Amino acid sequence: MLLMTIAAKSLSSVSVGITRIATVGFGGIAQFVRAVIHRREVMRLAELDERGLKDIGLVRSDIAGALATPWFKDPSAVLADRSQALTDTAAARREHALLHAPAHPKRAANIDLAVARCA
Template structure:
C-alpha cells in the first residue's frame, strides 16, 4: 500500500504529456510481443487434426490465412473474426432450414384399419 502511495505521488508530479508519450512508447513493444505470443499459439493450433479444428469452428485454411498476416499483426484476431463469421453463416443456414421446414406441406400420417386378421396401413 505504501509503495502505491509513493508511486502515485511520484507520477502525479510528472506532467501528463510525458506520461502519455511514455505510455505510447511502451504500447508498441507490448503489441508486438502480444502478436508474437499469439502467433506461437496459432502455430500450436496448426498441430491439431481436422476434427479438433472443427470443434473450435475452424478449418486448416483459416489457420494458414491467419499465419500469412504480417508479423506485426495479431493472428488470433484474424482467427476470431473467421470463426465468428463461420458461426454466423451456420446460424443463418440453421434459421433458413427451420423456416423452410415450417413451410413444407406435412405428410399425412398413416391410418390403421382393421382388415380381417391383420392391420393395414393406409394414407388418409
Template sequence: MLVMTFVTKTLSAVSGGAARAAAHSVTGTKNLVRAFLHRREVMRLSELDERGLKDIGLVRSDIDGALAVSWLSDPSSVLQNRSSQQQSAAVSRREAGVRRPVVIQAAVRPGAKEIKIACNA
C-alpha cells in the first residue's frame, strides 16, 4: 500500500510539471507572436510623416528606438513608455505655468500710470 501511494504521488508530480512546462511554452509562443505582430504595426507607424507622429505624441526617434529592441521583445511597450513620459512632462510644464504667473511690464511714457499684465504662459 505504501508503494502505490508513493508511485501515485510521483506520477502526479511529473504530470503537473509537464503541464507547467507546456503552459510556459504556449505562453512564450503567444508572447513571441504578439511581439512580431506589434513590430509590424510599429513599422507601419514609421511610414507616417512628422506631423502624423506628433498627433499621437511621438517623434521619429521614438519609432527608431522601439524598433532597435530585440526581436523577442515587444516594441509597442517601448513606445507606450515614451509616450506616457512625454505626456507627464507636458502636464507638469502646464501645471508649473499655471501656478507661476508671469508679470510683464509695458514701456511707460513719463507721467503715465504703470501697467502690469499677468499671464499664465
C-alpha cells in the first residue's frame, strides 16, 4: 500500500512537471509565431507613403525602429509604446494650453473693443 502511494504521488508530480514544461514550451512557440506575423504586418506598414503613415499616427522612423528589434521579438510592441508616448505628449500639451489660456478669449476681445471705443 505504501509503495502504491509513493508511486502515485511520484507520477502525479511528473505529470504536473510535464504539463508545466509543455505550457511554457507551447507558450514560447505561440509568442514566436505571433512575433513573426506582427513583423510581416509592420513590413506592410513600411510600404505606405508618408501621408498614409501620418493618418495612423506613425512616421517612417517608428517603422524602422520597430523592425530593428530582434527577429524573435514582437515589433508591434515598439509601435504601441511609441504611439502611447505620442498620445501622452499630446495630452500634456493640451492640458498645459488649457491651464494657461484666457478664460474666455472672445469676451476679452469684446471688452478690449469696448474700452477702445470709450477712450
